[in-house]
Amino acid sequence: MNNNTSELYIHIPFCVKKCLYCDFLSFASDDKVKEKYIDALCEELMFIGKERCNTSLSSVFIGGGTPSVLPAELIVRVMECVKENFTLNGEAEVTIECNPGTVDEEKMRAYFGCGINRISFGLQSVHDEELKKLGRIHTFNDFLNSYDAAVKAGFTNINVDLMSDIPGQSVDSWNRTLKTICELKPAPTHISAYSLIVEEGTPFADMAEEGKLDIPDEDTDREMYHMTSKILSEYGYERYEISNYAKEGHECRHNLGYWTGVTYYGAGLGAASYYEGCRFTNTSELPVYMDDPIDSFKLDEKLTNADRMSEYMILGLRLTKGVSITEFKERFCRNLSDVYGREIERFKAEGLLAEEDDMLHLTEQGLDLANFVMQAFI
Numbered sequence: 037m038n039n040n041t042s043e044l045y046i047h048i049p050f051c052v053k054k055c056l057y058c059d060f061l062s063f064a065s066d067d068k069v070k071e072k073y074i075d076a077l078c079e080e081l082m083f084i085g086k087e088r089c090n091t092s093l094s095s096v097f098i099g100g101g102t103p104s105v106l107p108a109e110l111i112v113r114v115m116e117c118v119k120e121n122f123t124l125n126g127e128a129e130v131t132i133e134c135n136p137g138t139v140d141e142e143k144m145r146a147y148f149g150c151g152i153n154r155i156s157f158g159l160q161s162v163h164d165e166e167l168k169k170l171g172r173i174h175t176f177n178d179f180l181n182s183y184d185a186a187v188k189a190g191f192t193n194i195n196v197d198l199m200s201d202i203p204g205q206s207v208d209s210w211n212r213t214l215k216t217i218c219e220l221k222p223a224p225t226h227i228s229a230y231s232l233i234v235e236e237g238t239p240f241a242d243m244a245e246e247g248k249l250d251i252p253d254e255d256t257d258r259e260m261y262h263m264t265s266k267i268l269s270e271y272g273y274e275r276y277e278i279s280n281y282a283k284e285g286h287e288c289r290h291n292l293g294y295w296t297g298v299t300y301y302g303a304g305l306g307a308a309s310y311y312e313g314c315r316f317t318n319t320s321e322l323p324v325y326m327d328d329p330i331d332s333f334k335l336d337e338k339l340t341n342a343d344r345m346s347e348y349m350i351l352g353l354r355l356t357k358g359v360s361i362t363e364f365k366e367r368f369c370r371n372l373s374d375v376y377g378r379e380i381e382r383f384k385a386e387g388l389l390a391e392e393d394d395m396l397h398l399t400e401q402g403l404d405l406a407n408f409v410m411q412a413f414i
């Protein structure tokens with residue numbers, strides 16, 4: 037058992053309706069199923085807290101799906117169960133993902149009152165026509181009302197998810213999205229800016245195949261990509277990961293833990309866990325999970341030392357500060373240069389990697405070509 041702090045992820049798979057690009061484990065459901073799901077989830081949380089996790093939690097992340105689609109009392113129940121069965125660090129970051137249009141001030145107050153201290157809004161765009169193209173259920177005005185409700189309820193740590201490469205999006209409209217969000221009062225403490233990925237099996241994939249998906253071309257994508265870090269840095273957001281930006285001291289602790297190989301426990305449908313060098317995943321079959329939430333997980337893989345070194349590099353290089361050479365040696369009893377010396381020298385010579393003090397990190401150009409660089413560490 038790992039005696040350091042660990043993280044807890046809780047999956048709520050329900051959404052009002054499926055967005056056209058979404059391949060997450062999420063679906064619409066009725067109130068009875070939602071209640072039964074929370075019964076099962078609490079049973080699993082009790083089990084993890086008592087039987088598997090003897091460590092304190094540095095973060096809890098209630099994600100989905102759309103957790104905020106549940107009645108507030110069900111989220112409060114989940115949080116009570118977490119507090120009864122786990123020890124939360126005094127400073128633990130507790131996040132809930134919310135979609136605009138599914139929350140009001142009362143719900144936000146209930147979240148705040150039960151110990152949630154960070155809100156993550158899935159907005160994507162400030163333009164209603166772009167939101168419509170994505171199949172989102174909300175308008176920009178819904179977002180403004182939800183954001184206002186969060187602020188009034190007392191939340192000071194708020195993330196907003198934004199998306200580039202939306203069908204029909206232009207450089208100008210992306211520029212307006214970024215600036216509008218940065219100029220909110222109070223401004224969000226964190227912004228995640230991802231580009232759309234057309235995933236197999238989604239309506240967008242079918243539309244792309246039929247030539248009906250009007251996504252920005254590669255030059256426009258690159259222009260938007262470079263504009264993102266430039267604008268966000270002008271507004272005081274520091275890029276700390278390929279797609280994540282934060283005001284000082286507000287990096288998402290949950291994601292940072294994941295990228296630095298912290299032990300994490302996943303509860304809920306399809307949730308993944310990583311502990312004692314092994315990765316586990318819960319079933320994604322709702323009836324199977326609700327029938328037996330404790331025994332419905334399987335071992336995916338036991339990571340070898342080589343797997344763990346590779347993962348340490350791939351995840352750590354996503355962070356702009358990079359990976360610590362000393363920490364690598366402490367974790368794996370090997371020198372980084374003995375294991376990956378050839379790759380590191382090659383990328384340094386090509387200007388994609390740089391070393392400063394103890395840290396090896398991607399350069400600006402390396403961040404642009406991150407996937408290419410990371411391939412070499414697999």
Ligand code: SF4
Pocket residue numbers: 050051052053054055058059060062100101102135158
């Ligand atoms: S709200 Fe999020 S999880 Fe739900 S369907 Fe849309 S993209 Fe998927």
